[in-house]
Amino acid sequence: MLALQLLVNGILLGGLYVLVAQSLNLIFGVMGVVNLAHGAVIALAGLFTYWFTAHTGANPLLVLPIAGVAGALMGALGQRLLVEPVMRHGARSELLSLLVTFGLSYILIELALQLFGADFVSVPDLQSSWQLGSLAFGKALVVAGVFALVMSALLYAWLNHSMSGKTLLAAAQSPTGAISCGIDVALVRMTAFGIGVGLAAAAGVLVIIIQPVAPQTASDLTLLAFVIIALGGLGDYLGVAIAAVLLGITQSVAGYYLGGNAEYILPYVLLLVVMVARPGRFRRIR
Amino acid sequence: MPSQRRPWGASSYCRGALAAFSCLIGLGGVAQAAKPIVIGTTVSETGPLATDGEYQLRGLQLGVAEINAHGGWLGRKVELKVYDDKSSPGAAVRLYQRLITLDKVNLLIGPYSSLVTVAVAPLINKYHMATLEPGASVPSIYVKGNTWNLMNTADSTTYLHQLLPLAKQHGAKTVALLGLESAYSLACYHARVAQAKELGFKIVYQTTYTLQTDFSSIALAIKNAKPAVVLECGYYPDSVNLVRSLHQQGYAPQFMGETVGPVEAAYVKALGPLANRVYGNSGWWFNFKTPGNAKFIADYKKMFHAEPDYHAAAAYTATQLLGAAVEGTHSLDQEKIRQWIVTHKVESIQGPIQDNQYGHTVGAVQDRVQIQSGVLKLVAPASLAQAKPEIPYTGN
Incomplete structure (x- = not known):
């Protein structure tokens, strides 16, 4: 039974990781942009959720669609105004976009500090568990995991089985080829960025139910998301989901038997091991 | 970036016709004598320690406001120069170096948390700055050879x-x-x-x-x-x-x-x-029958529209203790201030504060x-x- 509970805890933790990482993965997969403002979007959405529920008494899950849509619109706008102009610089565009999103992350963190203050906050919702026999399923993590699973499945299905999704993948694999086929690559990139930011904002709503969030949490979230997509394969949606769940299970077992420090450093140790053993994974999968 | 306005330099006093005249006829020395006493500090305004750091900052701000309301120290206003150390020990070391060597502040108060102070303590010791540490409770800071850091709270053991x-x-x-x-x-x-x-x-x-x-x-x-x-x-x-x-x-x-x-x-x-x-x-607690505690609570609520906690009380105490030492020695001399603090028991809102020769507060408990x-x-x-x-x- 202990093994099963560790497995459940690990899978639920992995679900949270999928939630945090998949939107970063989408943006990287399609555009080759490591969105360093990713964690700031999650933190900002989480803090907005706290503020909104504190003032209205509403269920935080009601904020999910608001944050998702608002995030997508702002993401699309931000991409068109800030990121797209640097995408026309050929080989330099990846570095330039990295710098742009780095700057954007500082602006968003400062905005969050000004709007919501520097305190860690969380909301006291979904704190208990569902019991199945003697197995406990933390409600907040289950909701986050189910949301991540549904979003990942929809994303996967859309990218692989719809014309618009295939268009997006085509633009990712060969922008020049896509342009020659009449695809508006700039529009595709704006769409992908918008969806990615929208998903990150939705993730923020769920993250603040699970753990305390402050503006300064942003960099930790970005780092964690990057480690997960690096482990799963940059731009590989299924690979990232599998890596996130495996990482969650491994951390769950390590945390139980070896303590907190071992659990904390495990993702970074694994990243180093994979970098040394499989350097080929650190290419964008096109 | 400093979160407080920059302290006035001597040139500020030469602004305006009257001040310009004073400067011209050689009364710059008078203006110089009235320069504010600047206390430099860093606080974790952002980063993982920001929740508690904010309390410390507010305690310091309230303490300085009350000091100035009572005429300041040595007949001079007191100003706080604050940098955000982002909860980072490395950033705090750089900022204290700046406060000491570039800003040349008159006095220092330590940062929030033992984590950050452990990194800053050797620097403070090197420059012989008598520094009260309201946010650092780890006893290993206050030992022989590291005596310029002065505790004013109960230790974390x-x-x-x-x-x-x-x-x-x-x-x-x-x-x-x-x-x-x-x-x-x-x-x-x-x-x-x-x-x-x-x-x-x-x-x-x-x-x-x-x-x-x-x-x-x-x-x-x-x-x-x-x-x-x-x-x-x-x-x-x-x-x-x-x-x-x-x-x-x-x-x-x-x-x-x-x-x-x-x-x-x-x-x-x-x-x-x-x-x-x-x-x-x-x-520290709300019902402590200590001198000034009721006023501290009332003023804190009035100033920040929130209730204080023990981090705010310790920071406020640091300003009171530093003031007692400055007024007690009639000086900003670091050695005199340090010596005064380790040889005097001061009644504070937290209760009596008495440091031993290494700057460790004796007898205080949580x-x-x-x-x-x-x-x-x-x-x-x-x-x-x-x-x-x-x-x-x-x-x-």
């Missing part, structure tokens, strides 16, 4: 020191102990491990951890070890995560104690009813508080207690 004896009185025999990998919390953790052994507790689970967010495995391990007491030395975010994870794994120990987190208003907001009956610790029906109450010592401890912790 006293955090939650009354919980295990209370639990033992009620028949508890087993304990789980957790400590965050940070200077103050490890000092607290090791002290509680030693205390548990002395009191004959069986330590059924113990671990140290980094600032992580997932406590499900640790909570499961605690659940399987079935301790009567869970005692954690940490900060606010991990305090919240541990209580939540224990609840999700379906375990409520008879006694639940955490340092730092429970005294913050955000703790009850984050946990709701799960926070009830959790013990915390505080070196008292025990407990959240009862969403309200934090002092439950020990008995002479000051507002309520009796509510037992057991129920986790809902």
